[in-house]
Amino acid sequence: METYYAPKDLGNFAEIGKDAPELAGKFFAYYNEVFAEGELTEREKALIALAVAHTVQCPYCIDAYTRACLEKGSHLGEMTEAVHVATAIRGGASLVHAVQMRKIAEKLSL
Amino acid sequence: MAANPLGGGSFGEALARHGLQLTREETRVLQVNVGLACDLSCRHCHLEAGPQRVEMMDRDTMDAVIDCARRFRFQSIDLTGGAPELVPDLDRLVRSLAPLTNRLMVRTNLVALNSGEGSALCELYRELGVGLVASLPASNAAQTEAQRGEGVWGRSVEALKRLNSLGYGMPESPLRLDLVSNPSGAFLPPPQQQAEQKFRSDLSRRHGISFNSLYTFANVPLGRFRSFLERSGNLDGYLAQLTDGFNPCSVAGLMCRYQLSVDWRGRLYDCDFHLAQGVWYGGEETHISTLAELPAPGTTIPTADHCFACTVGAGFT
Numbered sequence: 046m047e048t049y050y051a052p053k054d055l056g057n058f059a060e061i062g063k064d065a066p067e068l069a070g071k072f073f074a075y076y077n078e079v080f081a082e083g084e085l086t087e088r089e090k091a092l093i094a095l096a097v098a099h100t101v102q103c104p105y106c107i108d109a110y111t112r113a114c115l116e117k118g119s120h121l122g123e124m125t126e127a128v129h130v131a132t133a134i135r136g137g138a139s140l141v142h143a144v145q146m147r148k149i150a151e152k153l154s155l
Numbered sequence: 156m157a158a159n160p161l162g163g164g165s166f167g168e169a170l171a172r173h174g175l176q177l178t179r180e181e182t183r184v185l186q187v188n189v190g191l192a193c194d195l196s197c198r199h200c201h202l203e204a205g206p207q208r209v210e211m212m213d214r215d216t217m218d219a220v221i222d223c224a225r226r227f228r229f230q231s232i233d234l235t236g237g238a239p240e241l242v243p244d245l246d247r248l249v250r251s252l253a254p255l256t257n258r259l260m261v262r263t264n265l266v267a268l269n270s271g272e273g274s275a276l277c278e279l280y281r282e283l284g285v286g287l288v289a290s291l292p293a294s295n296a297a298q299t300e301a302q303r304g305e306g307v308w309g310r311s312v313e314a315l316k317r318l319n320s321l322g323y324g325m326p327e328s329p330l331r332l333d334l335v336s337n338p339s340g341a342f343l344p345p346p347q348q349q350a351e352q353k354f355r356s357d358l359s360r361r362h363g364i365s366f367n368s369l370y371t372f373a374n375v376p377l378g379r380f381r382s383f384l385e386r387s388g389n390l391d392g393y394l395a396q397l398t399d400g401f402n403p404c405s406v407a408g409l410m411c412r413y414q415l416s417v418d419w420r421g422r423l424y425d426c427d428f429h430l431a432q433g434v435w436y437g438g439e440e441t442h443i444s445t446l447a448e449l450p451a452p453g454t455t456i457p458t459a460d461h462c463f464a465c466t467v468g469a470g471f472t
Contacts, residue, residue: 088345088349115338115342116338116342117346117349118350120295120297120298121297121298
């Protein structure tokens with residue numbers, strides 16, 4: 046194995062169903078339902094997925110949802126803002142824990 | 156016709172797998188390509204139109220087109236290019252064709268409407284009730300200019316605002332302004348209804364622009380767009396998307412079943428993409444002046460690999 050990630054592997058996602066078809070079937074049925082038009086549009090859901098893909102840093106998901114966002118009519122400005130939303134939450138999640146740091150430091154310090 | 160580079164079977168074979176044939180219905184539309192001269196060099200253009208192109212329809216060919224329209228009374232006549240606005244005597248062609256059809260429409264890149272001649276044509280279009288079909292790939296500057304060139308977004312917005320001020324695309328107005336969006340890259344277009352909602356919201360909120368309908372079409376892998384696909388390493392993947400996305404339900408509504416296409420020299424084709432590839436109507440070069448009758452319903456339409464671009468998703472109707 047030359048690399049853990051190869052772009053063509055994304056097309057083999059369905060193969061995970063070979064040894065656990067019922068679970069895979071339920072997962073993909075759920076997955077497809079999640080991304081169908083509902084209270085949110087398919088375009089909005091793809092933007093959320095793109096942001097989450099960057100948070101979980103999944104190359105397959107970034108590949109798939111970059112294309113999906115473009116195909117659903119989003120442009121790079123919107124997609125970049127979506128990633129910034131994920132970045133802000135992810136960065137903010139680190140920063141807000143500084144409250145704990147300050148509280149513990151305060152308790153320990155004179 | 157070249158074999159399908161994907162090795163996945165030709166378009167004809169895809170039809171056969173679904174028990175389909177591509178045949179003509181009643182011919183209702185005459186599409187007239189008045190030439191390849193254009194003030195833009197869009198990167199997706201299947202005809203490679205641009206400022207360096209000199210192919211334009213002359214008066215004799217225009218007369219042959221007018222005569223054909225008089226003989227057959229098409230429901231719609233659709234003028235396209237290039238940029239039709241750059242063709243001398245377009246005003247004469249428009250004036251002559253308008254009374255010969257229920258619906259005359261002219262495709263525009265919008266930018267060409269900003270010139271002096273373009274402004275005069277806008278007035279003529281309004282006077283005659285000509286419908287306008289304007290190319291606008293996206294509701295933002297970056298994607299629009301990536302496809303159509305620097306500075307095009309601002310000039311397109313300017314033209315759309317002026318068309319609105321003339322009554323085009325406004326609620327309750329009979330003057331139709333429809334938009335056509337082709338993707339700015341090697342990906343498929345969004346579903347038409349969703350894209351229309353977004354364009355309407357973006358253009359109205361940010362620019363106060365109104366329009367009637369938006370049509371989304373896949374880019375056809377010919378001409379400049381094919382060169383881009385080859386250069387960028389996207390050709391195989393894009394062709395696979397087109398063939399994998401073949402939608403048998405789209406075949407019934409394909410435009411080639413209902414129209415004839417004529418080029419600036421008067422030669423006939425089944426569509427503008429066959430025109431780009433030199434795939435003749437009826438299998439041999441035919442001039443519009445010699446067209447004795449419209450194609451009979453049931454006549455087989457020649458196919459080519461680029462036909463997959465018209466049958467992907469909702470299809471090219």
